[in-house]
Amino acid sequence: MPEPTRQSPTALGLDPRRASWKAWLLLAPLLVWLALFVLLPTILLIVTSFSNRDELGRVVYSFNWDNYRRCFDPTWLSIFWDSIVYALLATFICVLVGYPAAYTIGRASPANRRLLLTLVMVPFWTSFLIRTYAWISVLSQEGLVNSLLLSSHILPTPLSMMYTPFAIVLGLVYNYLPFMILPIYTSVEKLDNSLVEAAYDLGAGPLRAFSRVIIPLTRPGITAGALLVFVPAIAMYAITTLMGGGSNPTIGEVIQNQFTRARNQPFGAALGVLLMLLFLVCFFVLGRKKNSAHPV
């Protein structure tokens, strides 16, 4: 069913043609590609997660639950938990930091809005390696903060800020902040100003207007932003490895390790399948929340 807003061919009386064999032939490469490089690998990952490995680390296909049983060992569960906590903290801080900025951008005059949005886009598009390296050069032992503190004799020894949970969360926040600002901005831009003015006219103070009118009306943006930050942040491992130095591993780091150094692909696959399930749950919960926020 085409939505009424969409100018679909059907709405204008031009029927989408029924697919002829030629159309099928043209679509075939795309379908084959998806089947071969998305669907099949996912199935293989699931199959691998039930298999064993031989002494050389090769996968021996079989069926047992051993890998999953191992996943529920406290060691791995706590790593799962840590990853979720880092991602939650990062999402929370991104909302806190990003909301006022997104709000300001959304209410700026059109010319300023364009400029400010472009300014958000630049870090959004800059390589995450460059952005992470930027913070490493600020925080590391011989980095900017420590050279300032040492040369001004505030501290006798350098602070160790890298390789801590603080550094991990900071790295995540810095990398995902634009992903939070952009969707919130979109819903602030749509916000009907007369509703906010009505709240003031009816005697609400700025705090009340904010919590009772502005926040509920921009909730779709917050939910979308949370989806864009929280979900990828759980699985992110490159930033967490660089900022955490492997001392506080996340689930992504463990999976990567199992596939490379530890050569235990079936166990890595089982962790990967659990991560995938976690993802599906997040999408389901946050996606439903998003839909319920849009009654129309």
Next chain:
Amino acid sequence: MTDSTLLGRAHFFRLPDGPKLVRWFCGSWTALVFAFLYLPIFLLVLFSFNQSKSGFVWEGFTLEWYDALFHNRVLLQAFGNSLLIGTISTACATFLGTLGAWLLYRYRFPAHRLMETFIFVPMIMPEILMGVSLLVLFVLFSLPLGYFSVIIAHITFTFPFVLIGMQARLEGMDPSLEEAALDLGATPSQAFFKVILPYLVPAIASGALLAFSLSLDDYIVTVFVTGAASQTLPLKVYGMVRVGLNPQLNALSALGIVLTMFLVFVSERLKQPTPGETL
């Protein structure tokens, strides 16, 4: 949109609601957020011109690190790999994405919804899972890890982005454009190549740009499916970042930031409607 044009540029930050305090708070908060976003990047660029090999004490201006960077064989070769892989996968992804978007827009297929949903999967799938699952596939079918496997992976995660952008452009298209072409005697393929395709050019360009930058930037998927010879620039950079601070990395980052700014500027220009367009 209308109220924003009416109120115009009366204030720098248009916050008609609430007292001055709110406006002041929002303005300074935003300034701080931008400082947070830009200060580390700015420092990288600044210190890429610093003579000091280590530490953050300014010892004078130099282009030494840029010179060293342009003579760094390992990085240059990795950059060559990145360009080669990026170009080929962008071409394939743009082709797949454009064709797919057009077919799904113009024709009704059985299980249409399912197909459209499935195209999203590589976009939202965590990169690490895509990396490991492709690795399992390549190992099972004994496909050697190298340029070929990396290009396959890059096409897989870039083409949905091209397709989605194309769908947005097609939805804004006046369907009578094609109808008129057909009424005036064009065959369906003529109508596609002479009418539809020119209309899609801006979306093709921005889709290709997006695919290329995604490919150029990718570390997580590539690290699983690459061989020793086909290592891309992000892989080498990651290795360097792990070791520690390095002024050559500052120079490389500065170049990356300038390139990104340029690309963002270009893509913002592409988004502006071209004059003479009806929609």
